[in-house]
Amino acid sequence: MNFSKRTYWLFLFPTLLALLLVLIIPFGQGIYYSFTQYNGFEVSAFVGLDNYKNLFSDDQFVYSLWFTAGFSIASVIGINVIGLSLAMLVTQKLGRISTLFRTVYFMPNLIGGIILGFIWQFIFLKAFTGIADLTGLDIFRGWLSDTETGFWGLVILFVWQMSGYIMVIYVSFLNNVPKELMEAATIDGANIWQSFWKVKFPMIAPAFTISLFLTLSNAFKVYDQNMALTSGGPFGSTEMVTMNIYNTAFKVQEMGYAQAKAILFLIIITFISVLQLYITRKRETEL
Template identity: 35%
Template sequence: MTVYKAAEEPRRTAPTPDPSDRSRSRRAPGIPKTIWAMVLPAFLLFFFFHTVPVLTGIFYSFTNFAGYGEWRFVGFSNYVNLFRDERVFSAYRFTFWFALVSTVLVNVIALAIAVGLNARIKLKTTFRAVFFLPHVLAILIVGYVFNYMFANSLPTIAERMGITALSASILANEDLAWVGVVILAVWQAAAFNIILYLAGLQTVPSEVYEAANLDGASSWQQFLRITFPLIGAFFTINMVLSLKNFLQVFDHIVALTNGGPGTATESISLLIYRGGLQGGEYAYQTANAVVYLIAIVVLSLIQFRILQRREASF
């Protein structure tokens, strides 16, 4: 009997790793050239059209540059004079008061409309388009329409109804002109806030409301204990963006009052525009813009931190 032995296969040995390959594997992969090609143009555009003007403005805020002609360094004198200028203080008082009132009103109104729209009204998609319409309209055009309403239509209607307090244009009244600006700003800004709140309400699971109904919770209790805490992030975003946008109010005032009567509705942005580009105070108003920028950033950060803590407390 012949016994056949299987031929032994040669033993395969693992190749000795190359130290250069090991070091190459430790290195993080490089950024693809495609990403550089996409990011670099955007970065350059942002740098030259945003960062460079900001740095140039900060530089000129330490000079007496009038926007033309020669200039020289004056140090911090522009910043010191800002705190002695009553017109600047008046503009800041009006702007912050306007931003505070408008921010509260627009979020209350937008949240109420969004909750009602999400809970009871059919054809939600159609109504979303209707409510979002004011956001896509040009502020100046809408502002001139509101100007005509406040100056002509409303006084005529009030006179026929015997309401003497509104028989004259509120835009010509130093004590009431800001109300017209608030109405226009809130009407236009509520559109964007409504859409954000509607998006937040879509994230709340319906099972939570069903459980609350079984426990006998009222609609108001469901809003306070379920809806509002669960859309806290959207409330934070709306509050921060609203305050920031209202602090930069410009078009609404130009269309309605142009800062009048007198300087009763003159915002900081309008003051910077008038003094810097029309009044030969380029360096002075640039310093005002720098202070204004710092104020907006600080207020936004403080507001963001406070609202985030409120979210965590729920």
């Protein structure tokens, strides 16, 4: 028994050491630096809660919080609706075409955020301008030079990237829905909508919980797409929280203040994620 315990801890030790060095110690240092004036090289003063107090009077940071919240809501809805729709499509009996569709829809998720940002930047700046010149529709002009269209540009990019990944999660649950249930619903006179809402959706409710958690947490943490597509412009109007924190740390060199922003952002994300999991899991039992 003692040999088994020693073996257990022997194999677990490298993982625990890595967690300690890479996660726990840096996290503790980050909390400490958030109470100081730190420029990345030295701590010049201990300021207590001043960094946290200044957050609420930082107009750009507060704006980026609201902008990120709006982006997350729009993205979560779009990704889950499109992801579920794609999953419903590829689970139809289409033979090898279904496998082809799954591959094509999942491929955007394999592309890095920076590359995706530049791809869609080309589409919005070049392709949309070409469409505007051909059709005379001004709606396609200046998509990244305006706050509203820049916002929707970011949403489109993120939805396009994540929908295929979320589709795979829904597909795995849809494939496990017993065919007998669907046949019984059809015999009882249920139409397509009733069969989906009353039979399929309760069966895939856990997939909705997982997908909502993944899309919500990833939407709040977007940085590379934001940097590559709009760089926060025009004039910081499309700057998300992660970019605001990065700019504060590495451009303004106020790393202590940036760390305070990061800690507050972590608390917000954790609270929202836990609340979402509680509500959706409670909803699962009701379904």
